[in-house]
Amino acid sequence: MDKADQVALVAGRNEYLRLALKTILTDQLGFTDIVQAASLDEAMEQLSHKPKKSLALFDDALPGIKSVACLTAVRDCFPNLRLAVLSKSHEKQDVLAALEAGVHGYVPKAIGPAQLTAALRLIMDGHIYVPPIVASIRPASEGVQVLQSVPPVKPPIDNLTPRQREVLELLMQGKSNKEIARDLKLGEGTVKIHMAALFRVFGARSRAAVAAAGSQLLSS
Structure with missing residues (x-):
């Protein structure tokens, strides 16, 4: 190549x-x-x-x-x-x-x-x-x-990076990718990457499902 x-x-x-x-x-x-x-x-x-x-x-x-x-x-x-x-x-x-x-x-x-x-x-x-x-x-x-067969992994919330937790918290407030990018001073492309990670970690297919799962774990 x-x-x-x-x-x-x-x-x-x-x-x-x-x-x-x-x-x-x-x-x-x-x-x-x-x-x-x-x-x-x-x-x-x-x-x-x-x-x-x-x-x-x-x-x-x-x-x-x-x-x-x-x-x-x-x-x-x-x-x-x-x-x-x-x-x-x-x-x-x-x-x-x-x-x-x-x-x-x-x-x-x-x-x-x-x-x-x-x-x-x-x-x-x-x-x-x-x-x-x-x-x-x-x-x-x-x-x-x-x-x-390996031991159970840590709860999803423990697998998030500090930035992913920030994105999750803003998502739970109902903010769009554009608003999250503005609040965290990130590019929208970067926010999309963090969102993809959140979808994967929580095994979710929608923003609402990620927000709901995050809300449950953070309040427990």
């Missing part, structure tokens, strides 16, 4: 990790611009302001990532974006959870630069990358059963 004039987002808490990834993306994969973010909310705002990014790399220790629903919302809002997660975990259930969220690659932080470059190249060429240690994962239909 031709990487000319392509932009990538690198989102991670650690500045040195971001710089290392930036070097690989520019020197080895030919990306012309790398945008960095230090939190999930910042990453979502960057994606909204400049949506024509072709690749996004998320450290799973990124502040704000408490649920794979966050990454599913990114996939929903940016279907043409190639999305990869970097993680310390080698547990199959963590890899399966990431794949269920729709990521295109699960990359261990422990792999070397050459392996990382090869993994990112595969992802950009349209493939799904998983580390060799979990390459024997069973088909997704069976993988869902594995996911169901």
Whole structure:
């Protein structure tokens, strides 16, 4: 794939990790611009302001990532974006959870630069990358059963980022996306991303259902 004039987002808490990834993306994969973010909310705002990014790399220790629903919302809002997660975990259930969220690659932080470059190249060429240690994962239909065997997740309200909670509270007041964007000084595109995350976290299909679910949890 031709990487000319392509932009990538690198989102991670650690500045040195971001710089290392930036070097690989520019020197080895030919990306012309790398945008960095230090939190999930910042990453979502960057994606909204400049949506024509072709690749996004998320450290799973990124502040704000408490649920794979966050990454599913990114996939929903940016279907043409190639999305990869970097993680310390080698547990199959963590890899399966990431794949269920729709990521295109699960990359261990422990792999070397050459392996990382090869993994990112595969992802950009349209493939799904998983580390060799979990390459024997069973088909997704069976993988869902594995996911169901893990301990129950925290209540949805605990999985929200601070910004998503703000959006939820304004939604519960009956405000439109435009009004929420004005009150929080965000772009409407950014609000739409947070709304998509709320829909996914609460398993809702309407704004009213999200507001009702949020009202119940916040009052309990």
